[in-house]
Amino acid sequence: MFFKKDTPSEEKNSLINLFKNHISPGKVAFFKKYHMDFVMGHRNGSWLCDLDGTKKLFNLHSNGGVFNLGHRNKEISDVLKSQLNFYDIGNHHLLSKPRAKLAALLAKLLPGNLNYTIFGVSGGEAIDTAIKVARAFTKRTKIISVYGGYHGHTGLALQTGDMSYRVPFLFDSTDFIQVPFNDLESLKAVLKNDVAAVILETIPATLGMLMPEEDYLKTVKELCQSNKSLLILDEVQAGLGRTGKLWAFEHFDVIPDMVVLAKGLSGGIYPITATIINDKLIDVFKDDPFIHISTSGGAELGCAVVQKVLEITAHVDFLKHVNSMAILFAEVLQDLQKKHNSFFRGVRQKGLMIGLELTDSLAGPALTKAAYDNDLLLIYANNDTSVVQLLPSLVITETDIAYIVKQLDKALKQAKLLHKALILKKGLGQLFK
Numbered sequence: 215m216f217f218k219k220d221t222p223s224e225e226k227n228s229l230i231n232l233f234k235n236h237i238s239p240g241k242v243a244f245f246k247k248y249h250m251d252f253v254m255g256h257r258n259g260s261w262l263c264d265l266d267g268t269k270k271l272f273n274l275h276s277n278g279g280v281f282n283l284g285h286r287n288k289e290i291s292d293v294l295k296s297q298l299n300f301y302d303i304g305n306h307h308l309l310s311k312p313r314a315k316l317a318a319l320l321a322k323l324l325p326g327n328l329n330y331t332i333f334g335v336s337g338g339e340a341i342d343t344a345i346k347v348a349r350a351f352t353k354r355t356k357i358i359s360v361y362g363g364y365h366g367h368t369g370l371a372l373q374t375g376d377m378s379y380r381v382p383f384l385f386d387s388t389d390f391i392q393v394p395f396n397d398l399e400s401l402k403a404v405l406k407n408d409v410a411a412v413i414l415e416t417i418p419a420t421l422g423m424l425m426p427e428e429d430y431l432k433t434v435k436e437l438c439q440s441n442k443s444l445l446i447l448d449e450v451q452a453g454l455g456r457t458g459k460l461w462a463f464e465h466f467d468v469i470p471d472m473v474v475l476a477k478g479l480s481g482g483i484y485p486i487t488a489t490i491i492n493d494k495l496i497d498v499f500k501d502d503p504f505i506h507i508s509t510s511g512g513a514e515l516g517c518a519v520v521q522k523v524l525e526i527t528a529h530v531d532f533l534k535h536v537n538s539m540a541i542l543f544a545e546v547l548q549d550l551q552k553k554h555n556s557f558f559r560g561v562r563q564k565g566l567m568i569g570l571e572l573t574d575s576l577a578g579p580a581l582t583k584a585a586y587d588n589d590l591l592l593i594y595a596n597n598d599t600s601v602v603q604l605l606p607s608l609v610i611t612e613t614d615i616a617y618i619v620k621q622l623d624k625a626l627k628q629a630k631l632l633h634k635a636l637i638l639k640k641g642l643g644q645l646f647k
């Protein structure tokens with residue numbers, strides 16, 4: 215009764231079958247079950263269209279920040295097109311002008327001694343690199359992360375994350391320790407002289423945009439310093455203007471030893487990531503500068519894309535825009551929260567990094583589905599499903615916000631009914647991993 219049904223076109227049906235037979239039968243079955251078998255077709259700005267044009271969605275998830283500047287941002291794609299006349303991936307053994315210029319720009323935009331960049335392709339790879347550097351520098355093996363944090367699905371990144379992602383793949387090393395976020399006492403208890411680094415998302419997104427308590431990050435850095443451990447901040451989702459400052463850690467009066475950037479760095483067009491390390495850590499590569507490589511990391515074509523992303527994102531007017539949209543969002547969300555307060559309990563927000571706190575763990579999946587039925591793509595936080603993440607593009611407008619509020623209001627009404635049905639039937643499963 216709650217599910218809208220559309221009849222898919224022949225082309226769409228056959229693509230869904232290809233996906234089922236050659237990529238993931240499980241995902242196809244899941245999306246079909248919930249009548250969410252959307253196949254991405256045309257996309258532009260904040261909008262996504264289904265392949266057969268029967269449905270459109272306003273993207274309020276932005277793939278965790280990949281689409282900070284919207285889908286197919288023209289300025290970004292023009293840069294990529296122009297680079298194709300001259301560049302390709304480049305050669306990871308050789309010196310490179312685009313990589314050198316981009317690394318210098320990152321150093322200029324980052325505070326402190328964060329002066330060296332190691333490029334990669336995926337966020338997980340960039341986290342793995344940070345952990346490798348921490349271990350090589352400190353000659354220690356242990357890494358502390360937080361329960362419910364998320365840093366990727368590659369080897370070392372996976373080890374810092376939730377058990378549910380590790381156990382099926384038989385990853386269970388005692389070198390990786392977890393403590394609750396915002397809990398300094400638990401951290402102190404495990405921060406011993408065998409700890410290479412503490413790794414945190416500045417604002418943990420998969421945990422539902424939990425905000426660091428006052429002085430938490432600053433104290434973590436001080437504790438690390440006195441223990442000769444390193445602090446790695448993962449700004450894969452929180453960085454690049456998302457919170458209204460270029461770097462989210464700027465809100466918290468802390469400078470990490472390493473910063474990891476991914477997702478939005480790509481401009482949604484060319485995958486590229488960066489592990490930026492401080493001056494002292496470059497010593498790790500003193501004896502052998504070839505001990506770490508990434509063949510396509512920092513591809514020369516992608517470097518120009520990132521230059522443009524940074525030029526747009528670091529601009530004072532851009533950050534002003536993010537902050538004024540954030541104020542508007544705060545106002546309208548407060549009104550919606552009052553109206554639906556039995557279901558919608560509160561808002562976590564820093565700039566346009568927003569979490570909607572809902573009544574319980576079934577409410578996030580319920581609102582995700584109801585939002586989809588009302589043409590909004592938003593997704594609950596996988597490690598706290600009582601929270602729905604709201605990550606609009608940073609180029610969102612007042613008109614967009616008026617549309618979102620109208621649709622979200624309808625979605626909240628529908629989600630309450632769906633939520634009741636879920637309580638009776640128990641569970642919508644995990645909608646999106």
Ligand SMILES: Cc1ncc(COP(=O)(O)O)c(C=O)c1O
Nearest residue numbers: 336337338364365366415450451
């Ligand atoms: C905070 C954070 N760190 C790291 C990653 C890993 O990035 P990737 O999926 O590009 O490996 C993600 C991905 O969602 C993330 O949200």
